[in-house]
Amino acid sequence: MDLSNKERESIGLCICLEAVNEIVNHAVLDVRKSSRIPGEALIYFKDLVHRSLFIIRILDFAKEAGDSKLTGVSGSCVDILEKVCVESELGTDDSVRELKSAVNNLKHWLDQKSPIKLWLPTLNLDAEIEVSRIEFLKISGNSSKHNISRLTGVSKGIRTILSEHGYDVPIELIPLALEDFQEHLEQNYFTYYATWMAELLNEIRWGIQRYLEPLYAVSYKHQEDGFSYRFEFPEGFNHEVPKQWFWRLMNHTRSGPYIDSFRTPASLREQSSLEWGI
Known part of the structure; x- marks a missing residue:
């Protein structure tokens, strides 16, 4: 048409x-x-x-x-x-x-950058990162939407964010820490x-x-x-x-x-x- x-x-x-x-x-x-x-x-x-x-x-x-x-x-x-x-x-x-x-x-x-401090016990990492709220929303929303086998893109995105802030974490460890991120973002950040x-x-x-x-x-x-x-x-x-x-x-x-x-x-x-x- x-x-x-x-x-x-x-x-x-x-x-x-x-x-x-x-x-x-x-x-x-x-x-x-x-x-x-x-x-x-x-x-x-x-x-x-x-x-x-x-x-x-x-x-x-x-x-x-x-x-x-x-x-x-x-x-x-x-x-x-x-x-x-x-x-x-x-x-x-x-x-x-x-x-x-x-x-x-x-x-x-959504575009506003927000600095947050995250304790990630799975990685034994106390990280300070600053990205836009839409990036946090992508991590949290996709983690709630998909099971862990479908979260390769989210894991790569998190690794890139951590790397840009000076934290070198092997990509294979990131899926183990998704629950840590979700606890901080969904249960704290987006609830507030x-x-x-x-x-x-x-x-x-x-x-x-x-x-x-x-x-x-x-x-x-x-x-x-x-x-x-x-x-x-x-x-x-x-x-x-x-x-x-x-x-x-x-x-x-x-x-x-x-x-x-x-x-x-x-x-x-x-x-x-x-x-x-x-």
Whole structure:
């Protein structure tokens, strides 16, 4: 299919919106609003499985590339949203402003380099390393996603990181230390930053909502029976498949985000215990 830019954007947006919905929702997260400071909230995980799922899905959202045939982007959901923010095919006036801010904030957070200190008993190594948060996310998310036989790439990446910081560790020893890394990252680092991460993703969901609301307002039509409804397709929708994606996207807009917008307390925007004293 030779899809128009609007058709491709609607497909990409729907994919990204559904990916965020799978991360920030009340089935995975326990959102506890502050009783003292309006607008603030804390995020807790239902259990350890949901904690792992949260990290895996954020990694997929931020890093895993999809097929460009439908969206026109050979990249992750973040890459798709960056293109939306530039081209804004379905937006009106300045409706993309909040989405653009949310995407930039998430990218800045992921790209931020974070120095941490790790005690790796398997290697008898007390290491200080500094890499971007997305690199930590790749280690933790892939370790939760795959069994140890599938983690060759992660092991090579860890060895490279250690080597760049002056620690010479044989590659064959790295798989034995993956559990040490996972304990530090998933059980400490990403647990501390979970509320902030959830806020960043939730703001993207709200950004998509604000971006699409003007289009939804003109596309949504009540039927004469007073109960059913339909959506009018914007100009540029010529194929059945993207029309179905558009209908799906508008229904998500009709439903709205699962979680209210919230702010992370300042105490959870500082340093995890792995970063103290560095």
